[in-house]
Amino acid sequence: MKTAGINFKSHFLLLLIIVSSNFAKAQTGYKVGDLAKDFSLKNVDNKMVVLADYPDAKGFFVIFTCNHCPYAKMYEQRIMDLDKKFAPQGYPVIAINPNDPKAYPEDSFENMKKRSAEKKYTFPYLLDETQDIAKTYGAKATPHVYLLQKTKRGLEVAYIGAIDNDTENVNQSGRNNYADNAVEAIMKNKKPQITQTKAIGCSIKWKDEN
Amino acid sequence: MKNKYLFIFFVMFFIAKISLAQVRLLSINQLENRIQQGKDTVYVVNFWATWCAPCVKELPNFEKLSQTYKNQPLKVILMSVDFKSKLEKAVVPFVRRNKIQSEVYVINEKSEQGYIDKVSKDWTGSLPATLIVNKLKNSRKFYEREFTYPQLEEVYLANK
Numbered sequence: 001m002k003t004a005g006i007n008f009k010s011h012f013l014l015l016l017i018i019v020s021s022n023f024a025k026a027q028t029g030y031k032v033g034d035l036a037k038d039f040s041l042k043n044v045d046n047k048m049v050v051l052a053d054y055p056d057a058k059g060f061f062v063i064f065t066c067n068h069c070p071y072a073k074m075y076e077q078r079i080m081d082l083d084k085k086f087a088p089q090g091y092p093v094i095a096i097n098p099n100d101p102k103a104y105p106e107d108s109f110e111n112m113k114k115r116s117a118e119k120k121y122t123f124p125y126l127l128d129e130t131q132d133i134a135k136t137y138g139a140k141a142t143p144h145v146y147l148l149q150k151t152k153r154g155l156e157v158a159y160i161g162a163i164d165n166d167t168e169n170v171n172q173s174g175r176n177n178y179a180d181n182a183v184e185a186i187m188k189n190k191k192p193q194i195t196q197t198k199a200i201g202c203s204i205k206w207k208d209e210n
Numbered sequence: 211m212k213n214k215y216l217f218i219f220f221v222m223f224f225i226a227k228i229s230l231a232q233v234r235l236l237s238i239n240q241l242e243n244r245i246q247q248g249k250d251t252v253y254v255v256n257f258w259a260t261w262c263a264p265c266v267k268e269l270p271n272f273e274k275l276s277q278t279y280k281n282q283p284l285k286v287i288l289m290s291v292d293f294k295s296k297l298e299k300a301v302v303p304f305v306r307r308n309k310i311q312s313e314v315y316v317i318n319e320k321s322e323q324g325y326i327d328k329v330s331k332d333w334t335g336s337l338p339a340t341l342i343v344n345k346l347k348n349s350r351k352f353y354e355r356e357f358t359y360p361q362l363e364e365v366y367l368a369n370k
Contacts, residue, residue: 165321168295199323204336
């Protein structure tokens with residue numbers, strides 16, 4: 001009886017550890033070096049976008065962004081520039097809006113279509129309706145960049161964070177272009193000098209919070 | 211004579227203006243000094259921005275906390291991360307319009323990279339976020355989330 005009790009206890013503990021470690025994983029999302037999951041999300045043209053459908057890409061800038069956030073607006077042109085500059089070199093931008101449109105009507109699918117058409121986005125702008133992808137990646141705020149590189153192992157996360165350290169766009173000469181530098185490095189088969197940065201952003205509005 | 215009245219009027223006007231909305235720039239180091247040298251025990255520092263809708267929504271809860279516990283050694287500090295260039299254009303009008311009573315500052319830092327980690331390693335940078343420092347307990351808790359009033363009161367009471 002006693003041993004059974006101990007066994008039960010230790011099993012329970014083990015279970016608790018497994019559950020809590022999974023929970024921690026879900027909380028923190030990807031780290032640099034992790035393999036990123038592919039997804040199938042609806043684009044503003046109503047077609048589904050899957051990363052595997054880009055056989056020629058060497059990698060991707062997966063960027064969580066949205067319509068309403070002033071920081072995302074500040075970076076909109078720079079996101080468009082990233083795609084113009086690096087899509088021809090094999091690293092297209094894939095923009096994903098993870099926000100709950102009930103919290104921010106400006107982030108609805110209809111408004112995403114409008115925004116994308118108005119600004120003539122050259123990249124897909126996808127709706128993460130279930131918010132699973134944002135949660136899996138570990139995005140907390142918009143805009144949030146994940147630079148992925150196709151390797152033999154899969155889609156490896158090479159850089160996570162901000163586009164640059166000059167949100168307000170007032171210091172172009174002294175600016176550190178993190179995202180640009182990271183992709184330039186991996187194109188030369190080097191590890192980016194800076195692989196993770198932090199930036200102020202609008203917190204993603206989760207559906208289960210309400 | 212007329213000039214004298216005019217002068218008094220202007221002095222009154224400026225006093226009113228200053229007392230209504232005094233918002234200064236503050237670096238993170240200065241914030242730490244403000245906390246270390248302040249007379250209060252518990253410092254609730256809310257990081258917000260005028261453009262951040264959930265932040266604006268929860269600000270009254272911080273004002274209410276400060277009012278409710280005004281007889282306790284608690285100080286609420288509202289640290290705006292609005293751009294410095296928005297101090298006069300956005301933050302001061304916001305503070306005036308909403309008759310904010312708490313201490314309000316605008317962050318005076320060059321790079322977000324530097325100050326986010328200084329505030330807390332756990333902060334990813336999303337807003338709102340709140341830091342609760344208890345000088346007597348030597349504790350420092352960081353919350354990257356929104357608070358309803360009962361939730362805020364609960365964490366204050368847990369940290370006081």
